[in-house]
Amino acid sequence: xxxxxxxxxxxxxxxxxxxxxxxxxxxxxxxxxxxxxxxxxxxxxxxxxxxxxxxxxxxxxxxxxxxxxxxxxxxxxxxxxxxxxxxxxxxxxxxxxxxxxxxxxxxxxxxxxxxxxxxxxxxxxxxxxxxxxxxxxxxxxxxxxxxxxxxxxxxxxxxxxxxxxxxxxxxxxxxxxxxxxxxxxxxxxxxxxxxxxxxxxxxxxxxxxxxxxxxxxxxxxxxxxxxxxxxxxxxxxxxxxxxxxxxxxxxxxxxxxxxxxxxxxxxxxxxxxxxxxxxxxxxxxxxxxxxxxxxxxxxxxxxxxxxxxxxxxxxxxxxxxxxxxxxxxxxxxxxxxxxxxxxxxxxxxxxxxxxxxxxxxxxxxxxxxxxxxxxxxxxxxxxxxxxxxxxxxxxx
Amino acid sequence: xxxxxxxxxxxxxxxxxxxxxxxxxxxxxxxxxxxxxxxxxxxxxxxxxxxxxxxxxxxxxxxxxxxxxxxxxxxxxxxxxxxxxxxxxxxxxxxxxxxxxxxxxxxxxxxxxxxxxxxxxxxxxxxxxxxxxxxxxxxxxxxxxxxxxxxxxxxxxxxxxxxxxxxxxxxxxxxxxxxxxxxxxxxxxxxxxxxxxxxxxxxxxxxxxxxxxxxxxxxxxxxxxxxxxxxx
Ligand SMILES: Nc1ncnc2c1ncn2[C@@H]1O[C@H](COP(=O)(O)OP(=O)(O)O)[C@@H](O)[C@H]1O
Ligand SMILES: [Mg+2]
Numbered sequence: 001x002x003x004x005x006x007x008x009x010x011x012x013x014x015x016x017x018x019x020x021x022x023x024x025x026x027x028x029x030x031x032x033x034x035x036x037x038x039x040x041x042x043x044x045x046x047x048x049x050x051x052x053x054x055x056x057x058x059x060x061x062x063x064x065x066x067x068x069x070x071x072x073x074x075x076x077x078x079x080x081x082x083x084x085x086x087x088x089x090x091x092x093x094x095x096x097x098x099x100x101x102x103x104x105x106x107x108x109x110x111x112x113x114x115x116x117x118x119x120x121x122x123x124x125x126x127x128x129x130x131x132x133x134x135x136x137x138x139x140x141x142x143x144x145x146x147x148x149x150x151x152x153x154x155x156x157x158x159x160x161x162x163x164x165x166x167x168x169x170x171x172x173x174x175x176x177x178x179x180x181x182x183x184x185x186x187x188x189x190x191x192x193x194x195x196x197x198x199x200x201x202x203x204x205x206x207x208x209x210x211x212x213x214x215x216x217x218x219x220x221x222x223x224x225x226x227x228x229x230x231x232x233x234x235x236x237x238x239x240x241x242x243x244x245x246x247x248x249x250x251x252x253x254x255x256x257x258x259x260x261x262x263x264x265x266x267x268x269x270x271x272x273x274x275x276x277x278x279x280x281x282x283x284x285x286x287x288x289x290x291x292x293x294x295x296x297x298x299x300x301x302x303x304x305x306x307x308x309x310x311x312x313x314x315x316x317x318x319x320x321x322x323x324x325x326x327x328x329x330x331x332x333x334x335x336x337x338x339x340x341x342x343x344x345x346x347x348x349x350x351x352x353x354x355x356x357x358x359x360x361x362x363x364x365x366x367x368x369x370x371x372x373x374x375x376x377x378x379x380x381x382x383x384x385x386x387x388x389x390x391x392x393x394x395x396x
Numbered sequence: 397x398x399x400x401x402x403x404x405x406x407x408x409x410x411x412x413x414x415x416x417x418x419x420x421x422x423x424x425x426x427x428x429x430x431x432x433x434x435x436x437x438x439x440x441x442x443x444x445x446x447x448x449x450x451x452x453x454x455x456x457x458x459x460x461x462x463x464x465x466x467x468x469x470x471x472x473x474x475x476x477x478x479x480x481x482x483x484x485x486x487x488x489x490x491x492x493x494x495x496x497x498x499x500x501x502x503x504x505x506x507x508x509x510x511x512x513x514x515x516x517x518x519x520x521x522x523x524x525x526x527x528x529x530x531x532x533x534x535x536x537x538x539x540x541x542x543x544x545x546x547x548x549x550x551x552x553x554x555x556x557x558x559x560x561x562x563x564x565x566x567x568x569x570x571x572x573x574x575x576x577x578x579x580x581x582x583x584x585x586x587x588x589x590x591x592x593x594x595x596x597x598x599x600x601x602x603x604x605x606x607x608x609x610x611x612x613x614x615x616x617x618x619x620x621x622x623x624x625x626x627x628x
Contacts, residue, residue: 299481
């Protein structure tokens with residue numbers, strides 16, 4: 001057994017020592033695999049970034065009320081009177097101005113994206129006084145807060161970055177008039193950073209909404225108050241609403257998007273992975289055939305075929321791991337923190353987020369590379385081992 | 397090591413048939429060969445007559461289609477590939493026409509290769525390598541890489557590698573086939589010395605009657621059979 005180990009170590013050493021003679025093929029395998037891993041990690045970092053953003057969007061003691069049967073704020077709607085009733089439900093936390101409940105409007109406006117110049121949907125949210133109490137992590141970082149009752153806007157940092165006309169001091173057309181951007185806010189990277197906010201009471205007439213709303217955002221006294229709150233609303237005969245916890249709501253809002261990205265990403269990475277396997281396969285077949293005589297000589301001298309198989313697999317694995325590290329590194333340098341916006345298919349509006357390359361993604365990318373290397377090395381390794389010694393010696 | 401009858405190699409009624417697609421190539425048919433211990437045997441015959449094939453059967457690199465191969469009292473034609481590999485490492489020294497040295501290893505490392513299959517430690521291995529390199533007259537070329545050596549020197553490294561484990565049997569397939577006359581003579585001189593002063597049993601395939609003249613006996617292979625006389 002000691003002997004077997006020596007054989008593995010020495011055969012592997014010989015094969016690695018001859019690697020410089022096969023530089024071209026080795027490098028192309030390494031970079032092929034690096035490309036696959038970079039794409040895989042890059043795509044998954046989008047899904048991860050969205051997940052992170054969604055996680056930062058909802059506070060657990062917040063609840064969102066929509067008309068029952070509506071999947072998103074877009075589809076929802078109820079009267080000001082009903083919004084009033086919701087605000088009086090038990091379990092809602094209070095501040096100086098009353099209940100921490102913000103009836104809100106949600107409309108979509110079209111603005112050109114900075115990156116492409118083409119129009120895309122940006123959510124404009126009309127909020128009530130309590131909105132800034134309900135979202136406690138919201139903070140004006142540039143300019144000032146809009147004045148209640150005036151046609152002024154504050155813009156999320158993500159939206160401001162992604163769209164033209166949303167920088168501080170400029171103005172955009174809302175309902176036929178120019179509304180100035182008076183402030184930029186941040187919300188811990190959450191979904192609100194992709195939105196434009198204004199006073200709901202000013203947005204209502206601009207969009208001829210009368211006294212109607214689409215949602216009520218509330219902060220409850222604690223997470224334990226949720227079921228009482230929910231029961232009170234869903235059993236109230238004057239209302240026809242559904243209630244969701246904010247964390248749940250946001251994660252549901254992005255499930256479709258994330259599944260699409262992960263699905264597409266996996267298909268792309270899968271196809272590229274297949275390509276890379278053939279690349280590795282080709283490299284290792286070339287390596288084995290270039291070394292036919294050498295391998296045959298070793299086996300003629302009495303080296304067993306097991307060590308030969310392992311040495312070929314090891315070389316393939318090593319090339320793949322180098323490729324995986326390069327690819328993961330590239331993805332990290334290129335994508336981590338990279339900011340982007342995409343359409344959310346559930347709200348048909350843009351959401352802004354940052355790619356997130358984390359350790360788990362990198363680990364998975366490198367594991368994927370290892371898998372490509374092992375599969376790509378397996379058949380060439382078996383061929384090297386199965387070559388009849390006498391016939392292989394003739395080939396050299 | 398030898399059998400009671402003093403034979404080191406005993407090949408009995410051996411057939412060797414190669415399949416190439418649907419075609420069958422009968423290379424050896426009912427071949428017998430007895431080699432006493434200590435002999436230096438030359439095998440001659442036309443190209444493609446099966447000399448290398450016969451050498452491979454004796455060296456356990458291939459198995460006969462039919463018949464038996466006994467070496468040093470052991471029947472080797474029925475051994476598994478794994479067992480044969482270990483058997484070769486212990487009993488056979490191989491010398492190839494094109495030397496088959498590993499280009500990434502120095503001369504000394506090449507010679508050390510077969511010792512990696514033994515239980516010797518590195519100090520013992522170094523000692524054996526030194527001895528073998530001295531025997532072939534290359535103790536001053538230990539650290540040289542194959543591409544920096546002449547053909548004759550490379551073949552002497554090949555011979556050092558073949559004898560470093562002190563094998564039962566030395567099998568040489570056209571060892572001078574790629575060398576000029578002078579280098580070839582040195583190699584033959586060396587083989588002759590190994591046979592005469594160390595008692596090594598050697599089987600050497602060659603095309604060259606001049607080389608065969610160094611051997612203690614010459615056999616001619618043709619049409620799958622061995623004979624004492626060259627065939628016209
Ligand atoms: N592994 C093999 N597969 C198929 N045919 C082979 C194989 N080895 C040898 N042969 C054939 O057997 C014949 C004898 O070959 P060989 O023993 O190399 O001859 P020699 O060494 O006398 O020139 C040749 O016709 C050769 O083509
Ligand atoms: Mg031959």
